[in-house]
Amino acid sequence: MSRAELLEHRAVISGIGQSAVGRRLNRSGIDLTVDSALEAIADAGLEVADIDGIATYPGAGGGPGGFAGPGTPEVQDAMRLRLNWHTGGIEGPAQMAAVINAAMAVATGLARHVLCYRTVTEASAQGGGGRGGIGAGVPQMGGTLQWSIPFKAYSAACWLAMNAQRHFHEFGTTREQLGAIPVNQRANAAINPKAVYRDPMSLEDYLAARIITTPFGLYDCDAPVDGSTAIIVSSADYAPDAPRPAARFEAVGTALRGRPSWDQFDDLTTMSARDAAASMWERTDLTPADVDIAELYDGFSFLTLCWLEALGFCGRGEGGPFVEGGRRIALDGDLPLNTHGGQLSAGRLHGFGHIHEAVLQLRGEAGARQVAGDPELAAVANGGGPIAGCMLLSRWR
Amino acid sequence: MSDFRVLPRIDEDNEFFWTSGREGVLRFLGCDQCGYLIHPPAPVCPRCWSREVSPHPVSGRATLYSFTVNHQNWAPGAEEPYVIGMVVPVEQDDVRLTTNVIGIEPEAVSIGMELEVVFEDRDPVFLPLFRPVGER
Ligand SMILES: [Zn+2]
Numbered sequence: 001m002s003r004a005e006l007l008e009h010r011a012v013i014s015g016i017g018q019s020a021v022g023r024r025l026n027r028s029g030i031d032l033t034v035d036s037a038l039e040a041i042a043d044a045g046l047e048v049a050d051i052d053g054i055a056t057y058p059g060a061g062g063g064p065g066g067f068a069g070p071g072t073p074e075v076q077d078a079m080r081l082r083l084n085w086h087t088g089g090i091e092g093p094a095q096m097a098a099v100i101n102a103a104m105a106v107a108t109g110l111a112r113h114v115l116c117y118r119t120v121t122e123a124s125a126q127g128g129g130g131r132g133g134i135g136a137g138v139p140q141m142g143g144t145l146q147w148s149i150p151f152k153a154y155s156a157a158c159w160l161a162m163n164a165q166r167h168f169h170e171f172g173t174t175r176e177q178l179g180a181i182p183v184n185q186r187a188n189a190a191i192n193p194k195a196v197y198r199d200p201m202s203l204e205d206y207l208a209a210r211i212i213t214t215p216f217g218l219y220d221c222d223a224p225v226d227g228s229t230a231i232i233v234s235s236a237d238y239a240p241d242a243p244r245p246a247a248r249f250e251a252v253g254t255a256l257r258g259r260p261s262w263d264q265f266d267d268l269t270t271m272s273a274r275d276a277a278a279s280m281w282e283r284t285d286l287t288p289a290d291v292d293i294a295e296l297y298d299g300f301s302f303l304t305l306c307w308l309e310a311l312g313f314c315g316r317g318e319g320g321p322f323v324e325g326g327r328r329i330a331l332d333g334d335l336p337l338n339t340h341g342g343q344l345s346a347g348r349l350h351g352f353g354h355i356h357e358a359v360l361q362l363r364g365e366a367g368a369r370q371v372a373g374d375p376e377l378a379a380v381a382n383g384g385g386p387i388a389g390c391m392l393l394s395r396w397r
Numbered sequence: 398m399s400d401f402r403v404l405p406r407i408d409e410d411n412e413f414f415w416t417s418g419r420e421g422v423l424r425f426l427g428c429d430q431c432g433y434l435i436h437p438p439a440p441v442c443p444r445c446w447s448r449e450v451s452p453h454p455v456s457g458r459a460t461l462y463s464f465t466v467n468h469q470n471w472a473p474g475a476e477e478p479y480v481i482g483m484v485v486p487v488e489q490d491d492v493r494l495t496t497n498v499i500g501i502e503p504e505a506v507s508i509g510m511e512l513e514v515v516f517e518d519r520d521p522v523f524l525p526l527f528r529p530v531g532e533r
Contacts, residue, residue: 161467165463214466
């Protein structure tokens with residue numbers, strides 16, 4: 001197969017939108033979603049009636065309070081969309097599965113302009129309390145969670161902490177190294193007006209924060225927020241007509257070759273990021289050296305470290321030294337990383353925040369945090385643990 | 398006195414695993430043709446594709462592959478801090494169990510430790526926990 005025939009080259013991101021983002025907006029998920037959708041549709045130079053496809057992650061229901069956001073029927077009906085294609089679901093290459101599915105739908109002609117969205121109201125759902133444990137309120141646990149919850153491993157924090165501990169053990173990674181990721185992101189968030197945590201944070205502040213589950217402290221964990229992000233995926237032939245520079249999908253990564261399990265995956269120190277990244281590079285002649293900026297999922301700081309290694313920005317096990325001190329990953333460093341502050345400081349917009357930021361940066365519209373030198377190629381990654389997806393986005397020329 | 402836990406829901410596929418500790422024995426599903434341990438249970442051997450599978454007793458000895466000392470209160474009734482571990486049974490190095498490491502101070506836990514199973518009686522469930530070999 002010639003690379004020119006890649007399905008992802010037949011689709012572009014033509015528009016982006018985002019609602020207000022906050023710790024407790026006390027607005028419904030559908031209300032926030034309409035905000036982001038209308039902004040994205042206008043940004044793409046389209047009318048609501050032009051939208052003929054819709055895709056979301058994870059779809060209605062499921063998950064802890066505020067996790068799911070509205071399903072596609074609710075959004076379709078509120079906006080009276082007349083759809084040729086629709087999907088929503090949690091199984092796939094992480095949150096960006098919705099965007100990759102949309103690109104496939106556009107490439108195959110099932111739809112021309114697809115509204116993709118991810119909406120969370122986790123901050124409001126949690127009220128004044130902290131994050132509850134998964135399954136903490138149920139009388140009994142079945143399914144895959146029966147293998148972790150009875151042992152009081154109530155959170156992905158506990159599961160992933162064991163991956164991080166194994167990384168520390170195998171490669172000598174330290175908290176001081178890992179802390180460079182949240183510290184860098186707080187600095188980026190300080191100049192992002194929509195970020196929820198903007199106060200300065202030093203490495204000493206990071207190390208002094210309370211321990212959640214070793215080796216993770218408070219600032220290794222992302223910040224639940226309310227907010228909605230929308231992405232319009234359009235046929236590539238629309239790109240010249242889009243009012244803002246479109247973002248082109250150079251390649252997407254969707255593989256899951258290890259076991260789909262938090263504790264049975266063969267290499268705890270990489271997990272499925274390894275597979276998704278490998279499959280992405282198999283679809284392009286571009287290399288990690290061509291990437292100008294990286295927007296890599298950070299539900300936990302350690303996931304970002306995994307992605308840096310998986311994507312080949314450094315060797316396996318070398319993530320700690322790579323980020324140490326933070327110079328390399330700063331806005332003016334060799335590889336500006338999570339330039340909006342990521343989920344750790346800008347807020348847990350669950351993967352779509354990273355896509356949104358990549359498009360802003362490629363367009364040169366990121367304001368005070370705009371990376372200098374006209375970045376042309378962005379690596380974007382979602383997920384980690386047993387589900388992962390990634391993509392290379394470039395500025396349409 | 399042990400603290401609150403959410404217990405597994407017993408069904409036809411997992412009953413042998415969660416109740417095996419009543420006899421003081423840890424069992425995994427295993428292939429009757431080639432002996433491969435299949436965990437979590439599935440109705441086929443992923444090595445030889447035999448459909449002949451049944452519970453296989455193991456020694457209960459295991460090595461600590463990784464762990465975390467949890468300090469966060471996620472649920473009412475848990476007594477923090479406690480150690481969540483991931484152990485590998487000595488019989489097969491590509492099987493892991495998430496469990497609790499008990500009988501040792503959290504600060505003394507280290508990857509590579511040799512552990513043995515000890516069951517916590519939550520009749521009819523017997524939870525396989527692990528402690529350092531030789532502890533009482
Ligand atoms: Zn077999």
